[in-house]
Amino acid sequence: MFQLSGLSFRYPDMDKSVLKQLHLSIGEGEFILLTGPSGCGKTTLLRLLTYVLRPNGTLAGEIFYKNQPIHLWSDKELTEEIGFISQYPEEQMVMPTVMQELVFGLENHGLSTAEMRKRVAELGHYFKIEDLLNKKTNALSGGEQQLVHLLSVLLLRPKVLILDEPTSQLDPVHATLVFQMLEQLHHDLGMTIIIAEHRYATLLRMCDRVFMLDEGTVCFTGNSREFLYQLAQSQDLRYDAYLPDIAHLYIKKTKQPVNNDIPLTVNEGRVWLKRVLPMGRRLQKPKQQIKQTEQIVSLNDVTFYHSKNEPSILNRLSLTVYKGDFYAIIGGNASGKTTLIEICLGIKKPKRGRLELFQQQLNKKTLERIGYLPQQPQAFFMYDTVEKEMQSMLNNNNEEIMIQMAKHFHIEHLLHQHPFDCSYGEMQRIVLACLLLRQPDLLFLDEPTKGLDPFAKDELGRYLTALHKKGLTIVMVSHDIDFVAQYSERVGLLFDGEITADGATKTILQDNSFYTTDINRAARGTALSHVLTVEEALQAWPEK
Template sequence: MEILATECLSFRYPDQDRAALDELSFSVNEGEFVVLLGPSGCGKTTLLRHLKRELTPVGTTAGVIRYKGQLLSELPAESAAGEIGMVFQNPDAQIVMDTVWHELAFAMENMGLEPAVMRSRLAEISGLFGLEPLLYRSVHELSGGQKQLLNLASVLLLQPKLLLLDEPTSQLDPVAAREFIQILHRLNQEMSMTIIISEHRLEEVLPLADRVLLLTGGQLRAEGTPRDMVRRVGEEQLWPHLAYLPAAARLFLALSPDIDRAAEAPVPLTVRDGKRWLQETLPHLAALERNNGKAATGAQEAGPHTQPEAAVMSCREVTFRYRKDGPEVLKKLSLSLYPGELLMLMGGNGAGKSTLLQLLAGLAKPQRGKVEMNKGLTAGYLAQNPLLYFSQDTVQEELEHMAHYAGMTEQTAREEIAALLGVFQLREVLQSHPQDISGGQQQQTALAMVLLLKPDILLLDEPTKGLDPGAKEKLAALLQLLRDRGMSILIVTHDVEFAASYATRCAMLFDGGITAESPPERFFGANFFYTTAVNRMVRDWLPEALTVEEVARTWSNSVSRS
């Protein structure tokens, strides 16, 4: 039974020449799990906001949206609010109350539910989500993962039929993200809840999908099952969309030219399927294991990672707490950043990564220990929430204002802004209000503003949050260019794939201190959850391989030798 349908849905933001949504027509059946794919700014968030009537953006809309056969615009307010729920990308954007208990009760109170009904639902949902120990805690004390679970629980208390999610795992660590997605899977399978999710983190989401909708430029580019999408990308050589596929599927496409395509092997989507496909299809895996055994042993026996040059920034024995009587967030933590390196700092939600970055940026002071930076150097800091950087009416005004603040001449400002617009592909949104663009575009705009200050050291808090795979590659190329010019970069991230591909060194923050730091191949090769999907598939044969490209290169060499 059809639960949702759009017919020629189009939308244009005020003063924009290009339509954000362009003649979109599709339908969703009850109980389906649908994934929205596409580059930043392609219209995913705009579409979801149209499906949640109360969040429809200001602009010019044409076309029709139907919910259970009825025009969405004519749906009674109580049905629209209760039956269609939405979870935002930023956990803080959805929380309105001071404690967990009050936040959970807020929506039910607004719907006028009886106290007995409210208590019953609260008891049920608190048990399901493990929220009982948190009920009386302040929402400000929760980690990002806990806040996102709270948001989902608050929506589910209204017992929606259709659940919309806009990149809900973008600020979660890998473990928390996996747990969050598994909850969505249970809701879909056990409650037959219809789910439409926009997501860039696809390793866990895509295998659960019944159908995929690929948007580009506000138009529906393709739709089908995940396996149909993989084969279409391979057969039609739609390489710009390759990065949207799970690692198992990308590995399948990368190695399939060397196997018998006529066999029509089932497309692997998960790590389990990928490993099984490798074992059953590729006869040279034993050779890979023999050829790489010595290298693997050497990696395990190598000593601690050392840097030959003096650090440009460091913290020594740093201890920090937010309140005198509060717990220590950081405990005698020591970490150094070296010239020209790209250090990526990882750890669970609430581990203290953002706090450490703020200390290094000089925005907070430790109670004990020292934070030092070489004389004459400057640091640029990008916070996790890009909205903190916006005060003007358009993206262009934001960039020009920052260039003026940096003391640039008008000519220099034009040249620098033009170069950054090319890197971040922001020309199409120059005249847009920063609040109206996508989360990924907001992140890119804020980073461009920081780069206009020409810092010697760059401190970035989740810079890939909300970015599509293509935008991540452009960001990586820019970071490499900055490093070539002598800049040192420290990034706090949950993006394991990005860190594995581009970091020169990785570090883990746990229990207030740095528990591990080493080059990516050693760092991720020793981890179980904090590692890439590729490594989990091939680590029995290639313990240090982290990316599809590394495996394909090794495989090609092995085949040529045999």
């Protein structure tokens, strides 16, 4: 289907090439997983494969599509053949309502009204989005935007589907649904699928081959187990972070790991753990006391809705965050998590209820003590270089602190680059570095791991933990349950407009079906039934 011969690419005003002499082929009907560190060239490669969406820069080498140089295909032919799902769904929305957005591409391709209605009905029923069809596109949550974007592309029935971080804004339930849909498209329709994804543990059992990019070249490739075995044998400790938790635990606790025995799924992990570990009795959930200190965030009976004719997004919600908390808010798409943060920041005003920050009503001085990472980091930037962005955040004009922060977040090589020329993960790190230069007392994070590779995510977690230990209060919205389990201390589950469960992280997440970790699901019925993370499993592993 695709053949790359000596493919290299360099962006304007950059000294180094993003892609360097790539030679690879992708067969018709293959399911390809593409992974690697943020900024390694994944998005660039995917856009070059569409060709219609190729970025500006210097291209060398050849891309063949169906044995023909891709530049010989017309744009119309390529848009009919190749569908592309961006990691920025909000940038793809062009129509005011969901229904209009879905049929926009179909109308441009000249389909009849009857055919359009049939296609929308078929996919709409599958994804259960009937309640979204008449909704305004600017009122959709990030996860809903991604689902609508995916559906609008699938309605065109492309031969190849290219996806760039399609689940970055989806909760665990909807992410699983998307992956299952991709598997069905692959098996039932023989569709060629090429997906770049950091949350790829579920995809490993589905894909035919994995390509891992690093510094513009393919560093590891093979089927899923071959890929994981290569990671395990690597001497570069960065790659440990790319091992899914169950595979990581198997490799750490098996004297001589066997390629074909590496568990890829929760069920395979459970079979292995029950074989090597003693049975464990069902443990009661630990009762951990919440340390109640000074109230930093207090919401009482807060209600919010867009209009009186629509259901309330938040419904008499009450929540208290104490000084020194690392509090995570989890819940499904469109449950109101981002709205909750926006109310705390004064971006949206509640229709009823009371909000206090630092035990006083919201005002200019309280806002100066707050840092906020929005779900779309592009909205943060105001200057034409990363260096200027960081300089604007310095309170004491001490540029040495800025350089140290840039090095800590591995963005020093980006200082003279325009923020919009950076990858999504790089933009996330730039915003976080800028926010922390202001030394806030309270930090709000809306999906902070979205777009981050596993190594960068671990680094972010360690850095947030260090800040938290120094007294920073952190409130985080996240779909990344593994990250929540490893780093947060308290969790609130937002459902039906209110916090329905609130407590210590282990208390809330243990024994759930979806809002828990793969390790916890796999270890049930063994001596490790209580653990949530690989680190906990390694520490609790029974000695022989």
